[in-house]
Amino acid sequence: MNELTEFHPVHNVMLRKLRSISPLSEDEKQCLLTLPLAVKSVGADRDIVREGSRPTECCLVVEGFACRYKVTPDGRRQIFSFHLAGDIPDLQSLHLKVMDHSLMTLTPSQLAFIPHESLANLMHRCPRVADVFWRDTLIDAAVFREWMMGIGRRSAETRIAHLFCEVLVRMSVVGLANGRACELPVTQAEIGDALGLSTVHVNRSLKELRAKQLISLKGGFLTVLNWDELKKAGEFDPTYLHLDGAAKAAA
Amino acid sequence: MNELTEFHPVHNVMLRKLRSISPLSEDEKQCLLTLPLAVKSVGADRDIVREGSRPTECCLVVEGFACRYKVTPDGRRQIFSFHLAGDIPDLQSLHLKVMDHSLMTLTPSQLAFIPHESLANLMHRCPRVADVFWRDTLIDAAVFREWMMGIGRRSAETRIAHLFCEVLVRMSVVGLANGRACELPVTQAEIGDALGLSTVHVNRSLKELRAKQLISLKGGFLTVLNWDELKKAGEFDPTYLHLDGAAKAAA
DNA sequence: CGCCTATTTGATCTGATTCAAACAATGTGG
């Protein structure tokens, strides 16, 4: 993975992520390096793109955590996805002009903005890169399906265990995990909003998982104490993440 | 819409759908007409593509209803989406080689199979068509998000009302609705599996919706008796369907 | 007609919510 360090570190983060889902040729890497990235630091809990708006750029998470969400008329929030360094959560805005949901930071973050125009040019020049981005949005959809499965048909404990498995794997494949541990700077309320649960019930289910010695979660840091059992408890099968050969070992 | 009738009727179904989500130039239409479609008749409740398989073709629904689903280890099913004439439910298999879920018919259907290779060639020749297909998969994902929202945060009655709104609008924009009525040949058990509910509870919620004079549903046929109230009851806002200008009027 | 599948209804149970309050951790300004 060392050859990447010669590139600009911000582009690096993106390449690392893309490589985890699809092999990139030298040409394609060079193509991606031409993308102009306007980096910005943003505090925690800030809306980045809001439902109803018409973005003209996409947002790359360089550092920190973000999520996509929507709120019902009576104020109940559903979080659709968590995003970590390397993700471009609103890539879809390239083809879906009006945002049907919002994007916000969960922690202080560094974000890089990429004009739609630059992305369109790039993909015109390198159709293979377009395919990789398309693939990325398709994996995004696969993750939605998996979450739907959880919310619709799995118990609270199973959902939470599944989420932890997913986060650890996704962190691993971009080199942000430390063995079986990684950052997970989200509150129990946020986990609840992501999994369709109340904060109280998240807390109690978490207690269960801790009692079973499967995980430890404190100070925004997740440690998996028993990977095999956690996978079992979460009915976790990483197929839906569609990791490419190189990254697959992690799961 | 009459100029379409000069084309082969099977391609027609596809064009009608694609036009509902994005305007197509004459060139693009011509491009799409070159796609080889192998039409096949299939009975109800047949698996078309199975989780774990590696398809080499995509499936266009020409007539009938289909759904995508996955089953938990203990046999609970989650349906991710319903598909009607014009949809290509497994378009993603072009870029995600292993199926992470299954696709099946709900009614006797006509399906047209398109080799991945032909699709790849087509999109190489006409990048604009590729964008339309990409857009289609992105709308697919937007629908997943909306369902997640429902399953995670809305009541049973609201979810069901929302589903009815969605189906009617989607049927309308491809010309398969009859005013405020359309086919919806799914059982209550299937509705339950789609919305994360038990059959019994679907039945009771349906009773409520009927009592409120919002809908009628019998013999696989849905009639909306009070569109405005149903929309309200379902918290339905069609933005997430990303219909293009021409189709928008229907919602 | 008789079989099979879908719908409907009733009774009971439970996973998860809600409400409420205590407690811990973290940060902030004086």
Next chain:
DNA sequence: CCACATTGTTTGAATCAGATCAAATAGGCG
């Protein structure tokens, strides 16, 4: 460096939306 405010976590008790179990009814169709 402490007092206080703020935000997140934990626990308890009451309640409820929806699940489960069971059985009756109603359609569709060979």
